[in-house]
Every structure is written in C-alpha cells, then in structure tokens.
Amino acid sequence: MSDINVVPATQDDLEPLAHMHGRAIDFPDLMRRQNAGLGVLLIARVKGLPVGTVYARWEPPDEPYLQRMLPGTPLLYRLLVHPYCRRRGVATKLLAEAEARIRRRGRGAVALGVALKNFDAIDLYTKRGYAAWRRYPIRTTTTALLADGTTGTVPDRCWIFIKRLRSGS
Numbered sequence: 001m002s003d004i005n006v007v008p009a010t011q012d013d014l015e016p017l018a019h020m021h022g023r024a025i026d027f028p029d030l031m032r033r034q035n036a037g038l039g040v041l042l043i044a045r046v047k048g049l050p051v052g053t054v055y056a057r058w059e060p061p062d063e064p065y066l067q068r069m070l071p072g073t074p075l076l077y078r079l080l081v082h083p084y085c086r087r088r089g090v091a092t093k094l095l096a097e098a099e100a101r102i103r104r105r106g107r108g109a110v111a112l113g114v115a116l117k118n119f120d121a122i123d124l125y126t127k128r129g130y131a132a133w134r135r136y137p138i139r140t141t142t143t144a145l146l147a148d149g150t151t152g153t154v155p156d157r158c159w160i161f162i163k164r165l166r167s168g169s
C-alpha cells in the first residue's frame with residue numbers, strides 16, 4: 001500500500017482508535033503521555049482512516065531490570081494493525097517512522113517486548129533488523145481487559161528484541 005500516512009495521533013483520533021481496537025488499550029493515557037512529552041503515539045492512516053498504531057516511549061521502562069540493563073533505550077509498545085489491513089506494509093511503515101524519530105532524538109537503539117508465541121510479530125521484527133536481546137524471556141507486565149470490563153496490569157513474560165540504529169537504517 002503506497003498511500004499509508006504515519007503521523008502523531010491527535011485528540012480526534014481517540015474515538016476512532018477505541019472503535020478500531022476496543023477499550024482494552026488505554027489510548028487516552030498514551031495521548032496524555034504524548035502531550036507531556038513522554039513519548040509519541042504514531043497513527044497510520046489510509047485515506048484518512050486509522051489503520052494502525054505504535055507508541056514510542058521516551059520514559060524509562062517500568063521494569064527495574066530493563067531500566068538497569070537498557071538505560072536510555074526507547075521502547076516501542078502497542079504496535080497494532082487493523083486485521084483488514086495486515087500484510088500490506090502498515091507495521092513496517094509505523095516502525096520505520098518510530099525508528100526515524102528515535103534516531104533524530106540521538107538514540108542509537110530501540111527495544112520492544114514481544115509475546116513468546118507471537119510468531120507473526122517476531123517475523124516482522126526479524127525482517128526489520130531486530131534481534132533477541134537475551135536468550136531467555138523476561139518477566140514483565142501487560143495491560144489486559146479484565147473480567148469486569150476495565151483494563152488492568154497483569155504479569156506476563158516476553159522476549160525483548162532490540163535494534164541498533166544507524167543513520168539511514
């Protein structure tokens with residue numbers, strides 16, 4: 001797809017995003033963080049309609065272990081593409097834009113967590129030059145939709161993937 005436009009999300013995107021992904025993801029919180037300069041919520045649009053997101057976080061990670069081991073490395077979260085728009089290069093474009101912004105901030109690497117069996121995403125990251133940072137998964141938390149309909153933080157395990165960024169990569 002050649003007409004994919006990736007830009008920072010605005011307040012007007014919150015309703016379409018909730019519609020697209022349901023309420024399981026706290027986009028209003030990500031928007032508040034973006035407004036406070038703590039990260040950027042990128043949104044991919046095709047013909048004006050949102051089809052995907054990724055959040056690049058400038059704040060240190062929540063996990064003390066990652067804070068210690070990957071200091072100053074921005075993390076990517078919430079890479080999501082609408083099921084109808086997959087395998088058309090939307091995630092590739094979102095990642096490329098997030099990486100370009102991270103490079104412009106003078107950072108030399110980017111990291112992210114991926115669920116142990118999310119082989120689609122692992123294929124995508126490998127193709128874009130990411131590699132597993134350790135041979136073992138780490139303990140982390142994830143945001144999940146709870147039985148009462150609210151979102152909450154639950155324990156999880158994931159691989160950490162990392163990409164070294166060179167200018168033009």
Ligand SMILES: CC(C)(COP(=O)(O)OP(=O)(O)OC[C@H]1O[C@@H](n2cnc3c(N)ncnc32)[C@H](O)[C@@H]1OP(=O)(O)O)[C@@H](O)C(=O)NCCC(=O)NCCS
Pocket residue numbers: 078079080081082085086087088089090091092093113114115118119120121123124125127
């Ligand atoms: C993973 C995800 C973000 C990929 O988005 P996408 O826009 O379809 O990805 P792209 O079209 O940019 O894919 C680029 C490459 O990644 C790999 N890839 C992506 N999806 C794949 C799949 N379902 N199976 C195998 N390889 C896949 C392929 O190598 C693909 O290149 P190709 O289509 O030329 O073969 C999307 O499937 C998604 O939103 N999944 C649910 C949420 C999720 O798992 N997010 C990742 C959290 S870590």
